[in-house]
Amino acid sequence: MPLTLGPLLIDAGIDPARALVIRHAFAQESEESGLTGLHANSTHAEIFEYTRNQSASTRSFPADPPRIWVVFIKEGGDQARLWSVVENRGEIANNGIIRTFELAETDVMADLRSRLVIGWKSPRTWKMSASTAARYPVVGIADAEPIPFPGFDRLVLSHVDLQAVMREHRYASWRTALSSVFGIYLITDTRDGRHYVGKADGEESIRQRWSAYATNGHGGNVELRGLDPSSFRFSLLRVFDPSTPTRDIDVAESHFKDALDSRRHGLNRN
Incomplete structure (x- = not known):
């Protein structure tokens, strides 16, 4: 039919x-x-x-x-x-x-x-x-026209955008780029401006980490459970080569939590 x-x-x-x-x-x-x-x-x-x-x-x-x-x-x-x-x-x-x-x-x-x-x-x-x-x-x-990857330092995505990036063929080059790096990322709840600083390291690339957020909205983070992900905005603060020692990524994560005050006035618990 x-x-x-x-x-x-x-x-x-x-x-x-x-x-x-x-x-x-x-x-x-x-x-x-x-x-x-x-x-x-x-x-x-x-x-x-x-x-x-x-x-x-x-x-x-x-x-x-x-x-x-x-x-x-x-x-x-x-x-x-x-x-x-x-x-x-x-x-x-x-x-x-x-x-x-x-x-x-x-x-x-x-x-x-x-x-x-x-x-x-x-x-x-x-x-x-x-x-x-x-x-x-x-x-x-027709096949979707590929959308060029804008670069790590220009990436700002709503939750809806993030779901599209993780699912649609036209974003294939974006997924390839995000698979190639570890890094520190920022989630901003645009309803109240609170920040959550997270990291992707070890066995998880940025793509793998963000794929979890695209799926369930909270990525397994207790701090984000119960919040509406439709108001989340995702961006990258710093990217690292996969060969970077985990301790260096941990230091960068702690720095951004301090700089953005995301423990006391944001969504990070530690």
Whole structure:
């Protein structure tokens, strides 16, 4: 049985009965609309702006559109490639020709952006209920483009980002880099600014240590159990070659605990 869009929407937490699917086509808008239209070189920001401005005619666009919009870009005559999933927070302007909506970008289906291509059975239709689009076939899902590793001293990750790094193919080079070093890392609880200083040494690389945090949020640390990892931010304070003596790594860890005062005013217990 061929894969359709429906299961992908549901897996992403989207209720097809409460979502809108849009397929933008490359086109020049009429002058009275005030819009520039779209073309093959339109930027992400231009597509976003184009999406948030819709016709004031309720025959062209729903009077009360749902909260979630799944937006595709036309590809060929009968296909569409996923651009993004946005959240509609309501109409903010209406000049009788154009209605402008407050939209917010989401991370929903982010791993499928520019990768997911579906068949579009109704070439003259550019919008529809997701319940209808749910039956459209998935034509293909392209391999994710690799994301270059930014360097150890520029690495700052939310917990969601960390989970993606440990799981997704596009971060393979990141996992290789993190596997090659020991080091001292910092976890900041962004809700209150408290720090936790930790280390990876012995038989655990940074990748192995952070993989545990990606899995359960606390990495086995008593100090972090019971806290919500969604507010954690991960970064590296210092990296070491695996041949570095453990005592040197211990000294560095103690230094950063003192420097950041993470024992008295943070999340370290010792």
